[in-house]
Amino acid sequence: MVFSSVLGFPRIGANREVKKSVEAYWGGKIPVEDLQKTVAEVKKYNWTNVQSRGVDLIPSGEFSLYDHVLDHSAAFNAIPKRYQGLGISDLDVYFAMGRGRQTGGVDVPACEMKKWFDSNYHYVVPELSDETDFKLVHNKALVEYNEAKALGITTRPVVLGPISYLVLGKPAREAPASFEPITLLSKLLPVYKQLLTELKSAGVESVQIDEPILVLDRAANLEKQYASAYAELAPVAPKIVLTTYFNRLDANLKFVSKLPVGGLHIDLVRAPGQLDEVIAAVKNTNLVLSLGLVSGRNIWKNDFTASIKQAQKAVSALGSDRVIVATSSSVLHTPVTLASEKKLPDQHRDWFSFALEKAAEVATIAAVVNGSQDAKIAAALEENKVSIAKRREFESTSDDAIRKRVAAITPDMYNRKSPFAARKAAQDQALKLPKFPTTTIGSFPQTKEIRTARAKLGKGELTPAEYEKFIEQEIQNVVAFQEEVGLDVFVHGEPERNDMVQYFGEQLNGFVFTQNAWVQSYGSRYVRPPIIVSDVSRPGPMTVRWSSYAQSLTKKPMKGMLTGPVTILNWSFPRDDVSRKLQSQQLALALRDEVLDLEKAGITVIQVDEPAIREGLPLRRSDWDEYLEWAVDTFKLSTAGVADSTQTHSHFCYSDFGDIFTSIQRLDADVISIEFSKSDMKLLHTFQQFGYSNQIGPGVYDIHSPRVPSEEEIRERLKASLKIIPDHLMFVNPDCGLKTRQWKETKESLVNLVAAARWARENA
Numbered sequence: 001m002v003f004s005s006v007l008g009f010p011r012i013g014a015n016r017e018v019k020k021s022v023e024a025y026w027g028g029k030i031p032v033e034d035l036q037k038t039v040a041e042v043k044k045y046n047w048t049n050v051q052s053r054g055v056d057l058i059p060s061g062e063f064s065l066y067d068h069v070l071d072h073s074a075a076f077n078a079i080p081k082r083y084q085g086l087g088i089s090d091l092d093v094y095f096a097m098g099r100g101r102q103t104g105g106v107d108v109p110a111c112e113m114k115k116w117f118d119s120n121y122h123y124v125v126p127e128l129s130d131e132t133d134f135k136l137v138h139n140k141a142l143v144e145y146n147e148a149k150a151l152g153i154t155t156r157p158v159v160l161g162p163i164s165y166l167v168l169g170k171p172a173r174e175a176p177a178s179f180e181p182i183t184l185l186s187k188l189l190p191v192y193k194q195l196l197t198e199l200k201s202a203g204v205e206s207v208q209i210d211e212p213i214l215v216l217d218r219a220a221n222l223e224k225q226y227a228s229a230y231a232e233l234a235p236v237a238p239k240i241v242l243t244t245y246f247n248r249l250d251a252n253l254k255f256v257s258k259l260p261v262g263g264l265h266i267d268l269v270r271a272p273g274q275l276d277e278v279i280a281a282v283k284n285t286n287l288v289l290s291l292g293l294v295s296g297r298n299i300w301k302n303d304f305t306a307s308i309k310q311a312q313k314a315v316s317a318l319g320s321d322r323v324i325v326a327t328s329s330s331v332l333h334t335p336v337t338l339a340s341e342k343k344l345p346d347q348h349r350d351w352f353s354f355a356l357e358k359a360a361e362v363a364t365i366a367a368v369v370n371g372s373q374d375a376k377i378a379a380a381l382e383e384n385k386v387s388i389a390k391r392r393e394f395e396s397t398s399d400d401a402i403r404k405r406v407a408a409i410t411p412d413m414y415n416r417k418s419p420f421a422a423r424k425a426a427q428d429q430a431l432k433l434p435k436f437p438t439t440t441i442g443s444f445p446q447t448k449e450i451r452t453a454r455a456k457l458g459k460g461e462l463t464p465a466e467y468e469k470f471i472e473q474e475i476q477n478v479v480a481f482q483e484e485v486g487l488d489v490f491v492h493g494e495p496e497r498n499d500m501v502q503y504f505g506e507q508l509n510g511f512v513f514t515q516n517a518w519v520q521s522y523g524s525r526y527v528r529p530p531i532i533v534s535d536v537s538r539p540g541p542m543t544v545r546w547s548s549y550a551q552s553l554t555k556k557p558m559k560g561m562l563t564g565p566v567t568i569l570n571w572s573f574p575r576d577d578v579s580r581k582l583q584s585q586q587l588a589l590a591l592r593d594e595v596l597d598l599e600k601a602g603i604t605v606i607q608v609d610e611p612a613i614r615e616g617l618p619l620r621r622s623d624w625d626e627y628l629e630w631a632v633d634t635f636k637l638s639t640a641g642v643a644d645s646t647q648t649h650s651h652f653c654y655s656d657f658g659d660i661f662t663s664i665q666r667l668d669a670d671v672i673s674i675e676f677s678k679s680d681m682k683l684l685h686t687f688q689q690f691g692y693s694n695q696i697g698p699g700v701y702d703i704h705s706p707r708v709p710s711e712e713e714i715r716e717r718l719k720a721s722l723k724i725i726p727d728h729l730m731f732v733n734p735d736c737g738l739k740t741r742q743w744k745e746t747k748e749s750l751v752n753l754v755a756a757a758r759w760a761r762e763n764a
């Protein structure tokens with residue numbers, strides 16, 4: 001019989017209970033018992049609901065209060081030294097690693113976070129060295145398995161595999177930079193052995209071991225480690241389903257199919273093409289094949305007919321006992337349930353499927369493949385056919401004007417009129433900026449007052465006119481503040497924006513919004529990505545009103561602020577019926593019009609942010625070029641229409657840009673600002689290696705922390721940057737927007753920043 005499985009479930013609660021509870025605990029407002037109670041309820045909700053949808057293999061052990069990789073570090077005693085001996089509870093040590101801690105005489109920053117593969121989820125990077133003293137502090141998988149069992153629910157525990165865990169880590173501070181965490185494998189394996197032995201003796205039949213790094217090129221060098229690790233683990237473990245996701249196995253399949261495990265899970269949403277190959281590779285083994293047919297990354301309803309066809313193909317090759325129908329990855333990356341959406345029009349509701357609906361989908365697909373005679377299953381299949389047909393019909397309609405515009409894009413539209421040197425001369429003349437011009441990245445503190453005003457507007461407690469007055473006042477304050485501090489290129493502060501993507505999505509055609517469709521980004525930070533459902537176009541100017549109002553208040557150049565096409569795309573749920581490239585092109589044309597409208601309105605400096613450009617980079621190197629080509633081209637399409645004398649800026653943050661540095665140069669923005677402060681030396685070396693010819697503002701301080709950098713500190717940073725970047729090309733700015741900061745530290749920091757820039761003008 002074909003089983004169904006879900007690989008992992010959102011841990012936020014259907015009503016964001018976990019966020020509320022965790023934050024209340026952090027704030028000292030509730031005792032730990034209350035937090036534990038909420039957590040128990042959310043887990044119970046998850047298990048009982050996934051079970052009631054008919055899923056056979058229900059995940060446990062993947063719940064997390066902050067991040068599942070951090071859970072493993074805590075359970076394995078991989079606690080960096082600076083978090084040891086603080087005299088606080090294990091739970092508080094765990095949170096301190098996730099988010100830092102600054103109370104009761106304890107002052108530790110957070111561990112580094114990184115993007116989880118190509119998603120917008122961030123994991124906490126394990127810090128490892130020869131001194132890491134691995135031991136099983138607690139068996140989280142076992143605890144949760146037993147918790148579910150006590151509720152009468154048999155689950156399949158989920159564990160992150162040892163090799164992925166190590167490879168996702170980095171050298172701890174005491175280790176040399178060249179230290180490779182994978183060298184700790186033999187020290188870590190006993191912990192896994194104990195963990196898995198305990199699961200087996202508790203009666204666990206099968207365990208899901210995630211080894212997502214098997215879809216990366218670098219796993220090719222880990223064949224030996226995989227073979228020896230799994231040879232050691234398999235004999236003591238419950239049946240292992242080795243789980244991969246987010247891409248294809250490619251050449252790694254050759255050794256993976258020979259590992260002594262019970263099953264293999266593959267992602268057929270991201271890499272449908274690998275099915276035949278994988279079937280052929282496992283046919284003469286005993287491996288069970290778990291088919292990732294229902295997307296864990298997007299919110300579109302599954303096309304049952306297509307999935308059933310693939311499942312049947314596997315069944316006819318392997319027999320039904322060797323096939324599982326599953327979600328492609330954990331459904332952590334999707335919202336909890338459509339049932340929470342009260343205002344979604346029926347037409348839209350019918351297109352979507354969130355985590356719980358996906359649970360029902362895998363169960364239904366498996367039932368159909370098993371030949372179920374259940375009338376409910378037949379009805380669900382029929383309903384799905386009707387719904388998919390309707391969606392396809394909707395998708396077949398397009399906005400002809402937009403499609404024609406995209407088809408008519410010509411190569412010259414990607415390029416500015418003149419090369420950088422000529423533009424720089426024109427801009428120097430038009431803008432008359434001093435050397436080391438100072439600026440900020442766009443947003444100023446989003447205060448409680450701003451959020452309250454927006455909420456009131458939503459509830460009708462403020463009229464649009466009253467709200468606009470309020471925003472105007474905010475802009476006046478921000479402009480006056482910048483005059484006072486003495487910055488050179490001003491911003492309006494973005495007070496009118498709820499979010500840098502949503503704000504634009506709401507003003508463009510082609511997007512749908514939800515009320516409650518939250519997805520965890522990191523810790524207790526959740527986002528609500530807009531959904532692109534049809535061709536994108538711009539009904540009218542989106543930002544001109546506020547930018548030109550702001551410009552009217554000052555003689556200093558006012559920077560227009562836009563979010564770039566690639567970032568809007570990467571931080572939305574995209575369509576799956578057309579390419580990402582086409583969606584990005586349509587967004588770029590809309591933004592191009594906005595850029596030109598800003599220019600017409602007298603805005604001479606325009607910034608188009610692309611913080612998410614690195615995140616969209618495909619996991620396999622052989623796929624990079626194709627992505628980078630359209631990603632860079634669409635950015636250029638959005639900005640290149642302006643006159644030579646208009647200065648374009650772009651901003652990047654959150655990622656390691658070394659990989660794509662040459663593409664950043666190709667964007668040909670007049671000025672880029674880039675997050676430097678955490679990995680300054682590394683990035684400076686990248687500059688040295690590749691060179692960069694346009695202007696650049698290396699972020700001179702970290703805005704993610706309330707700490708105020710001293711003038712001296714900023715000077716030091718400038719000096720370090722000046723070794724690599726010529727003085728006439730350098731801007732001075734913080735490393736990201738200031739929206740999460742308070743006014744007090746913002747003011748102090750920017751005063752120091754301006755003073756450091758003035759010092760540089762005299763002395764550097």
Ligand code: MET
Nearest residue numbers: 441442443609611737738
């Ligand atoms: C995540 S990048 C943020 C850029 C945006 N302009 C801001 O200042 O907030």
Ligand SMILES: [Zn+2]
Nearest residue numbers: 611653736737
């Ligand atoms: Zn940023």
